[in-house]
Amino acid sequence: xxxxKDKIKNIYKKKNSGVMSYTIVIGLYLVxxxxxxxxxxxxxxxxxxxxxVCYIIVAVALNLxxxxxxxxxxxxxxxxxxxxxxxxxxxxxxxxxxxxxxxRLVIAVIAAALVASIIGYLVSIPVLKLEGDYxxxxxxxxxxxxxxxxxxxxLGIDEKGFQFSFIxxxxxxxxxxxxxxxxxxxxxxxxxxxxxxxxxxxxxxxLIIVYHLINSKDGRAIMAAxxxxxxxxxxxxxxxxxxxxxxxxxxxxxxxxxAIYGLNYSSISPAKFDFNQSxxxxxxxxxxxxxxxNGTIIAATLLYILPEMLRSLADYRMLIYALILIVIMLxxxxxxxxxxxxxxxxxxxxxx
Amino acid sequence: MYFITYLxxxxxLGSVYALIALGYTMVYGIAKMLxxxxxxxxxxxxxxxxxxxxxxxxxxxxxxxxxxxxxIALGITIEKLAYKPLRKAASxxxxxxxxxxxxxxxxxAQLLWTSSPKMFSSIIKxxxxxxxxxxxxxxxxxxxxxxxxxxxxxxxxxxxxNTKTGSxxxxxxxxxxxxxxxxxxxxxxxxxxxxxxxxxxxVAAVLLxxxxxxxxxxxxxxxxxKAFTAAVFxxxxxIPGALLGGLLLGVIETLAKGYIxxxxxxxIVFAVLIIVLLLKPTGILGKKKSExx
Amino acid sequence: MSEEILxxxxxxxxFGGLTAVNNLNMTIEKGKIAGLIGPNGAGKTTVFxxxxxxxxxxxxxxxxxxxxITKKTTIEVCKAGIARTFQNIRLFDKLSxxxxxxxxxxxSLEYTTLDGIFKTRKYKxxxxxxxxxxxxxLKIFSLEDDADTPAGSLPYGKQRRxxxxxxxxxxPSLLLLDEPAAGMNPSETKDLMETIxxxxxxxxxxILLIEHDMKLVMGICEKITVLNYGMVLASGTPEDxxxxxxxxxxxxxxx
Numbered sequence: 058x059x060x061x062k063d064k065i066k067n068i069y070k071k072k073n074s075g076v077m078s079y080t081i082v083i084g085l086y087l088v089x090x091x092x093x094x095x096x097x098x099x100x101x102x103x104x105x106x107x108x109x110v111c112y113i114i115v116a117v118a119l120n121l122x123x124x125x126x127x128x129x130x131x132x133x134x135x136x137x138x139x140x141x142x143x144x145x146x147x148x149x150x151x152x153x154x155x156x157x158x159x160x161r162l163v164i165a166v167i168a169a170a171l172v173a174s175i176i177g178y179l180v181s182i183p184v185l186k187l188e189g190d191y192x193x194x195x196x197x198x199x200x201x202x203x204x205x206x207x208x209x210x211x212l213g214i215d216e217k218g219f220q221f222s223f224i225x226x227x228x229x230x231x232x233x234x235x236x237x238x239x240x241x242x243x244x245x246x247x248x249x250x251x252x253x254x255x256x257x258x259x260x261x262x263x264l265i266i267v268y269h270l271i272n273s274k275d276g277r278a279i280m281a282a283x284x285x286x287x288x289x290x291x292x293x294x295x296x297x298x299x300x301x302x303x304x305x306x307x308x309x310x311x312x313x314x315x316a317i318y319g320l321n322y323s324s325i326s327p328a329k330f331d332f333n334q335s336x337x338x339x340x341x342x343x344x345x346x347x348x349x350x351n352g353t354i355i356a357a358t359l360l361y362i363l364p365e366m367l368r369s370l371a372d373y374r375m376l377i378y379a380l381i382l383i384v385i386m387l388x389x390x391x392x393x394x395x396x397x398x399x400x401x402x403x404x405x406x407x408x409x
Numbered sequence: 410m411y412f413i414t415y416l417x418x419x420x421x422l423g424s425v426y427a428l429i430a431l432g433y434t435m436v437y438g439i440a441k442m443l444x445x446x447x448x449x450x451x452x453x454x455x456x457x458x459x460x461x462x463x464x465x466x467x468x469x470x471x472x473x474x475x476x477x478x479x480x481i482a483l484g485i486t487i488e489k490l491a492y493k494p495l496r497k498a499a500s501x502x503x504x505x506x507x508x509x510x511x512x513x514x515x516x517x518a519q520l521l522w523t524s525s526p527k528m529f530s531s532i533i534k535x536x537x538x539x540x541x542x543x544x545x546x547x548x549x550x551x552x553x554x555x556x557x558x559x560x561x562x563x564x565x566x567x568x569x570x571n572t573k574t575g576s577x578x579x580x581x582x583x584x585x586x587x588x589x590x591x592x593x594x595x596x597x598x599x600x601x602x603x604x605x606x607x608x609x610x611x612v613a614a615v616l617l618x619x620x621x622x623x624x625x626x627x628x629x630x631x632x633x634x635k636a637f638t639a640a641v642f643x644x645x646x647x648i649p650g651a652l653l654g655g656l657l658l659g660v661i662e663t664l665a666k667g668y669i670x671x672x673x674x675x676x677i678v679f680a681v682l683i684i685v686l687l688l689k690p691t692g693i694l695g696k697k698k699s700e701x702x
Numbered sequence: 703m704s705e706e707i708l709x710x711x712x713x714x715x716x717f718g719g720l721t722a723v724n725n726l727n728m729t730i731e732k733g734k735i736a737g738l739i740g741p742n743g744a745g746k747t748t749v750f751x752x753x754x755x756x757x758x759x760x761x762x763x764x765x766x767x768x769x770x771i772t773k774k775t776t777i778e779v780c781k782a783g784i785a786r787t788f789q790n791i792r793l794f795d796k797l798s799x800x801x802x803x804x805x806x807x808x809x810s811l812e813y814t815t816l817d818g819i820f821k822t823r824k825y826k827x828x829x830x831x832x833x834x835x836x837x838x839x840l841k842i843f844s845l846e847d848d849a850d851t852p853a854g855s856l857p858y859g860k861q862r863r864x865x866x867x868x869x870x871x872x873x874p875s876l877l878l879l880d881e882p883a884a885g886m887n888p889s890e891t892k893d894l895m896e897t898i899x900x901x902x903x904x905x906x907x908x909i910l911l912i913e914h915d916m917k918l919v920m921g922i923c924e925k926i927t928v929l930n931y932g933m934v935l936a937s938g939t940p941e942d943x944x945x946x947x948x949x950x951x952x953x954x955x956x957x
Contacts, residue, residue, distance in 0.1 A: 275815050
C-alpha cells in the first residue's frame with residue numbers, strides 16, 4: 058500500500074501546478090519594480106508594462122480556449138473590447154461616488170469580467186455547435202460584430218442620468234455631464250486608474266484560475282473532449298458543457314484584462330480591438346506552444362516588446378517582425394533540424 | 410428601382426468577392442490551409458496595375474495581364490518558400506506563417522510605396538448604362554465585373570472537370586496520399602492551385618481598384634476577410650459555393666448599406682453568416698463529413 | 703432463470719437506404735460473458751454504436767436492467783451503466799495513463815467547478831480517492847509503472863488494456879469490449895482471457911465482447927450471438943455455435 062501512495066505522490070508532484078508560471082510573472086514584476094524605483098526605466102518601457110501584462114493575461118486565456126479546449130477563436134480582441142468599454146463606463150459612472158481608485162478599479166474589473174462572460178456565454182451557444190475552421194470564422198464574425206456595435210454606441214451621463222443612442226448621436230449631455238462612449242471615437246477623458254501592480258495581481262489570479270481548472274475534473278474533461286469527442290461522451294462527459302465552460306472562462310479573463318487595459322489610457326477607440334488584434338494574441342499562443350502556459354507568458358512578453366525594441370530600425374521593424382514570425386515557424390516545424398537537435402542533446406546526455 | 414440598382418451593384422461587388430473567394434476555397438480544398446496572405450496578393454496586383462497604367466501608360470489589357478503574371482509568380486514563390494516546408498505541420502503553424510506573410514507583404518508595400526492611397530484610374534471609361542429613362546443606371550465597370558466573373562467561373566468549371574490537371578486537383582483534394590500513389594505530382598498540383606488562385610486575385614484586384622479607385626497597402630485585408638467569409642458561407646472547398654457565397658455576401662452588404670446603415674453593414678453581413686452556419690454548419694453547398702466510429 | 707442485464711428487441715438501423723442491422727434480438731444475463739461474432743462488415747460494431755447511442759437506432763428497443771434506454775443519449779447511457787471500448791482505440795492521447803482512468807470517474811467525482819478553482823477540502827479528498835482508485839485499477843493490467851506516461855505513447859497492446867480500464871472506471875454494470883485481443887499474440891490473448899474473467903468476478907459485471915479470435919470467444923463466452931449481413935444467424939452456447947451448419951457456411955463459404 059505504501060508503494061502506491063508513493064507513486065501517487067510522485068504523480069501529484071509531476072502535475073503542473075504552475076509554480077514556474079508564477080515565478081516568471083512575479084520575477085518580472087520585481088525586476089521591473091526595482092528598475093522603476095531606481096529610475097532605470099525609460100518612459101517608453103514604463104508605458105509598455107501594463108499593456109504587456111494585459112496581453113499576457115489574454116494570451117493565457119486564449120490558450121485555455123485554443124490549446125486546452127482545442128477551439129480556435131479569432132475573436133478574443135472583441136471580448137477584450139467589451140471588457141475595456143464596460144470598465145470605462147463603470148469607472149466613469151462611479152467616479153464621484155467611489156473616490157478610492159483601487160476600489161473603483163476592482164469593481165470595474167469585476168463588472169467587465171461579468172459582462173464579457175455573459176456575452177461570451179450567449180455567443181457560445183451558437184458558436185460551439187460548429188467545429189474547426191467554421192468555429193474560427195464564426196468567432197471572427199462575432200469579433201467584427203462586437204467592434205461594429207461598440208463603434209456605434211453613444212452613451213453619456215449627466216444629472217438626469219444615462220443617455221443612450223445608437224448609430225447617430227442624439228444624446229444631449231448637459232455641461233455638468235460627460236460622454237462615456239462616443240461612437241467610433243470611443244471613450245475619451247478616462248481617468249487612468251490601472252497600475253502595473255493591479256495588472257500583475259490580475260495576472261496571478263488568472264494563472265491560479267487556469268491552473269486550478271486544469272488540475273480539476275473539469276480541466277481533465279476539457280482536455281479529454283479536445284483529444285477525443287466520442288470517447289469523452291462514452292465516459293459520460295458532457296462535451297458541450299465542458300467546451301462552454303472553457304470558452305466562458307477564457308472570455309471572462311479576456312474581459313477582465315481588457316478592463317485593466319482600457320483604464321490604462323486616457324482614450325481608447327473600438328477600432329483598436331480589431332481582427333488583427335485577435336490574430337496578434339493568437340500568435341503569442343501558437344508561438345508559446347498550445348497548452349503551454351509558461352511558453353505563452355514568455356512569447357507574449359517577448360513578442361509584445363520586440364516591435365518596440367526594433368524601433369531603432371524605424372520603418373523596417375514590422376517587416377522584420379513578420380520575417381521573424383515566418384522563420385520561427387519554419388524552424389520549429391523543421392523535422393530535420395529537430396532530429397539534429399535531439400541527436401545533439403542525446404549525445405550530450407551520454408557524455409555526462 | 411433603387412432596389413434593382415442596389416441589387417446589381419451588390420452582384421458586382423459579390424462578383425469580386427467570388428473571384429477572391431475562389432482563391433481561398435481552391436487552396437483550402439487542396440492544401441487544407443487558410444491562406445491569410447491571399448488578400449494581400451490582391452493589394453500587390455492592384456499596385457502592379459496602377460504603376461503599369463499610370464507610370465508606363467500601357468494599354469489596360471496589358472496592365473491586367475502584367476498584374477496576373479506578377480501575382481501568379483508571387484503566389485508560387487510564397488507557396489514554395491513559406492508553405493511547402495510546412496506541409497506536414499499543424500494547421501495552426503501554417504496559419505501563423507500565412508499571417509507572417511501577410512504582415513510582410515503589407516509592410517513591404519508600405520515601405521516601397523508609402524501608406525498614402527494612390528488614385529487608380531479605371532481600366533474602362535467611366536460612366537453608366539442608363540435604362541428606363543435614366544431611372545436605372547448601371548456603371549460599365551459593374552457590368553464588366555459581372556461579365557468577367559461569369560466567364561471565369563465557366564472556364565474554371567470546365568478546367569476542373571475536363572482537364573487532366575483539373576482531375577489531379579480534385580484527386581488531391583480528396584486524398585493527397587492516394588493521389589500521389591496514382592502518380593499525381595502533388596507538389597506541382599498545389600503550385601498550380603496557388604497560381605490559379607493568385608491569378609484570379611489579380612483580376613479581382615483590377616476590378617476592385619476600378620470600382621473603388623484607391624490603392625493602399627492594407628486595401629486587401631477587408632475584402633480578404635469578406636471573401637474568406639464568402640467561401641465559408643458557400644461551403645469551404647466548393648467552387649460553386651464560392652460563387653454563391655460571394656454573390657450573397659455582396660448583395661447583403663449592398664442592401665444593408667442602402668436600407669439599414671452603412672456603419673452596421675459589416676455587422677449585418679457577419680450576423681447573416683452566423684445564422685447560415687447555424688442552419689447549415691458546413692455552409693450552403695458544403696459537404697458534411699461524418700466521423701467513422 | 704437468472705435476471706437479464708440487457709435485452710434488445712427488434713433493433714435495426716438504416717444508413718440512407720442501406721439497412722446495416724435489422725431485427726436484432728439479444729439478451730445477456732447478469733454476470734455472464736457474452737460474445738458477438740460474425741464476418742467483417744456483419745454489423746457488430748454498429749450494434750455497439752447503437753447500444754451506446756453513438757448511432758440512434760431506426761427501430762427497436764434497448765432495455766438495461768429492465769429500463770428502456772432507447773431514447774437516451776451517449777452520456778446518459780454511460781450514467782445508466784454501459785461502458786465500452788473502441789475498435790480503433792480512442793484514448794486521450796496527450797493525457798497521462800492515470801488521467802485517462804481518472805477521467806472515467808468524471809461523473810462519480812462529487813465536487814463542483816468552484817470547488818476545483820478554490821481547491822476546497824472536498825476537492826482534495828475526492829481527487830485523492832480517485833487517484834488511489836485509478837492506481838488500483840491500473841494494477842489489473844500491471845500498468846502502474848506507466849501511470850504518468852502520455853497514453854498516446856504507450857505500445858498498442860497496453861493502449862487496448864488501458865481503454866478497458868477507463869471503461870471500468872465509469873463503474874458500469876455492462877462492459878462492451880470491441881475486439882479486445884486485436885493485435886495480440888496467443889500468449890497475450892490467453893492472459894487477456896483470464897483477466898477478463900477476473901474483471902467480471904471482481905466487479906460483478908456482465909460483459910459483451912466482439913472478437914475475431916475464436917479461441918478467446920469459445921474459451922470465455924458463455925453465450926454467443928452470430929451476426930451476418932446485419933441479422934442474427936445463430937445464437938447459443940459455444941458448442942451450439944461450433945456445430946451450427948449455417949455458421950460454418952457463413953465463415954467458410956460455399957456448401
